[in-house]
Amino acid sequence: MSNQDFDAIVVGSGISGGWAAKELTEKGLKVLLIERGRSITPEDYVGEHKADWEFPFRNLGDRHRYERDYPIQRTCYAFGEATDQFFVNDSEHPYGQDADHPFSWIRGYHLGGRSLTWGRVTPRLGPINFTENAEDGHGVDWPIRYEDIQPWYDHVERFIGVSGQSEYDAPTAPVGRFQPGMPLNRCEAHVAEGIAKTYPDRRLMIAPSAILTQDLGDRAACHYCGPCQRGCSTGSYFSSISSTLPAAQATGNLTIVTDAIVEGLDHDPATRKVSGVRVIDSAKGTRTTYRGRIVFLNASTLGSTQILLNSKSEEYPDGIGNKSGVLGHYLMDHLMSGGAFGIVPGMLDSQPIGNRPAGLYMPRFRNVGKKDAPFLRGYGLQGAAARSNWTRGAMMPGFGASLKQSLREPGPWFIYVGGFGECLPYYDNRLSLDAQKKDKWGIPILNARFEWGANEKAMAEDISKEAVAMLTAGGAVGVQSIRTTIPPGGLAIHEMGTARMGRDPKTSYLNGFNQSHEVSNLFVTDGACMTSTAAQNPSLTYMALTARAANHAVERLKAGQL
Numbered sequence: 001m002s003n004q005d006f007d008a009i010v011v012g013s014g015i016s017g018g019w020a021a022k023e024l025t026e027k028g029l030k031v032l033l034i035e036r037g038r039s040i041t042p043e044d045y046v047g048e049h050k051a052d053w054e055f056p057f058r059n060l061g062d063r064h065r066y067e068r069d070y071p072i073q074r075t076c077y078a079f080g081e082a083t084d085q086f087f088v089n090d091s092e093h094p095y096g097q098d099a100d101h102p103f104s105w106i107r108g109y110h111l112g113g114r115s116l117t118w119g120r121v122t123p124r125l126g127p128i129n130f131t132e133n134a135e136d137g138h139g140v141d142w143p144i145r146y147e148d149i150q151p152w153y154d155h156v157e158r159f160i161g162v163s164g165q166s167e168y169d170a171p172t173a174p175v176g177r178f179q180p181g182m183p184l185n186r187c188e189a190h191v192a193e194g195i196a197k198t199y200p201d202r203r204l205m206i207a208p209s210a211i212l213t214q215d216l217g218d219r220a221a222c223h224y225c226g227p228c229q230r231g232c233s234t235g236s237y238f239s240s241i242s243s244t245l246p247a248a249q250a251t252g253n254l255t256i257v258t259d260a261i262v263e264g265l266d267h268d269p270a271t272r273k274v275s276g277v278r279v280i281d282s283a284k285g286t287r288t289t290y291r292g293r294i295v296f297l298n299a300s301t302l303g304s305t306q307i308l309l310n311s312k313s314e315e316y317p318d319g320i321g322n323k324s325g326v327l328g329h330y331l332m333d334h335l336m337s338g339g340a341f342g343i344v345p346g347m348l349d350s351q352p353i354g355n356r357p358a359g360l361y362m363p364r365f366r367n368v369g370k371k372d373a374p375f376l377r378g379y380g381l382q383g384a385a386a387r388s389n390w391t392r393g394a395m396m397p398g399f400g401a402s403l404k405q406s407l408r409e410p411g412p413w414f415i416y417v418g419g420f421g422e423c424l425p426y427y428d429n430r431l432s433l434d435a436q437k438k439d440k441w442g443i444p445i446l447n448a449r450f451e452w453g454a455n456e457k458a459m460a461e462d463i464s465k466e467a468v469a470m471l472t473a474g475g476a477v478g479v480q481s482i483r484t485t486i487p488p489g490g491l492a493i494h495e496m497g498t499a500r501m502g503r504d505p506k507t508s509y510l511n512g513f514n515q516s517h518e519v520s521n522l523f524v525t526d527g528a529c530m531t532s533t534a535a536q537n538p539s540l541t542y543m544a545l546t547a548r549a550a551n552h553a554v555e556r557l558k559a560g561q562l
Helices: 015-026 063-069 131-135 145-160 186-197 244-250 303-311 390-393 400-406 452-471 539-558
Strands: 005-011 031-034 254-257 260-268 274-283 286-296 337-344 360-362 379-387 414-423 430-438 444-449 478-479 520-523
Touching: 005 015, 005 260, 015 031, 015 244, 015 260, 015 286, 015 539, 031 286, 131 260, 186 337, 186 379, 186 452, 244 254, 244 286, 254 390, 260 286, 260 303, 286 539, 303 430, 303 444, 337 379, 337 452, 414 452, 444 520, 452 478, 520 539
Parallel strands: 005 031, 005 286, 031 254, 286 520
Antiparallel strands: 260 274, 274 286, 337 414, 337 478, 360 379, 379 414, 430 444
16 A cells, blocks of 8 residues: 555545544554644644733734624634634635625634534434425435434544433434433522423423543543533543544554545546545645545535545536535525523522533424424524623723722522524525635635525524523513624634435435445534434534444445445
8 A cells, every 4th residue: 555545535634524624544454644734733722811901912813804804704603813824814715705695614724623612512314304305395215313423422422422402302402322411500590490390292401512520541530621513632622633543543554644635536437436535735835635445524514625626537427426416505594583681680609610511401392293483493502601800890880999899709500591492404595606706725715605594583683582581580680682683694703504314315425325426435423414404413413424424434335345
């Protein structure tokens, strides 16, 4: 085997790419992992424990630089002076947007990708989520069912460490192989109890999260230091550079190439397989073609789709494996809109301690078992409760010493919850290559077009209405709805669907093992593969699908079928 030939090539080193590398190397394959960004280690988490006053701009950042170079990235909740090293410079990495139907592409080009800055909420999809497409006719039928992925959820949860409650097994968020969940604070528990009394089918609980509450291997249990998006040098939350990549490297079967941009895949019409992965050195501009017996694309939904669309040949003028024409269509993201907040009286002898990194979670309760809403599918809620701090002084009357003294103590408890809704697949929500514009490496830039449908807009209204009712039932006062304009797609950072799985090659790109219908040694296991979004955070599902696909690929490889 030459230094350019491998058993498997994995493109992308984030949440799913790290899992592909781990599973394939542990099964004995020689694997090349290609990352378009720089190498990074936990030692590079330079802002992890800095105080605000230790940053040049007091952790507010250089506003002029951010407006110029990070107009998209700065809209992400995790972006800031402590974390801007984990986000791409938009001016250096352009993409196109439909002015009337924009989509925010949040990116991080470095080893580990967005696994360094993700929100870590990791519920499972439930049985209902794999059957609704076929039942209501929106989207294609999933080629798998919950029973197919359940053992792989078990496998992933045991390895990464997921903490969560185990008392309530929701049909839209089944209990997994959890470490003990982080406790609710006193206010959250009080509100949760009130909601449960009024709404027996609704549970406000701690979110299942890829954060350790018990030591796991050489990773330490969380010590509540936060904020997590700055990086976690103890490995207490899951990231590929603290978990899956070290496991892959320990096998001796992994080669990592960084600062390497995948331009496209070569297709051999004789074998009907990917014959090479074309790579550009981002600094030198030199080109190399690597060969692997199987290829896993894990460059993120938009990144993988760009590679596939740019992999053209005489047989595939619209992108490799794309005779169906579905590649690039059905772009989805979670609806992150609506909600409510209120003050919870009393309990002034208690206050939170530390920065608990897991928030509140309420599994989807709408249209479960029966239709009870004027829209399809449903939504969950996420949020937290805390005591207000000194910043409340900006809205209080008074001045001078008496005001300052009153702000030395925490204020009243407040709680907020926000919606997290399912997005239906729409053909016109799409990605395409620009016919004229190219990036500095000569690769056509990606264009995005995204629009929320009437179903999502109706759901947003219901989220606010129900959130107000539930917080009121939980004992909050002065409850107000959060009714804002629905933000552009992309800001949930859960883009999915543009190379979807399905049963029919005419209406889907991948089969039930994330394998291209038309190119047998090509697998896509990042968000692009998703057939529908459900209302749950999707990263755990990406990981489980990746492990399952890797197992299938190795079995087929050993049987001489790839």
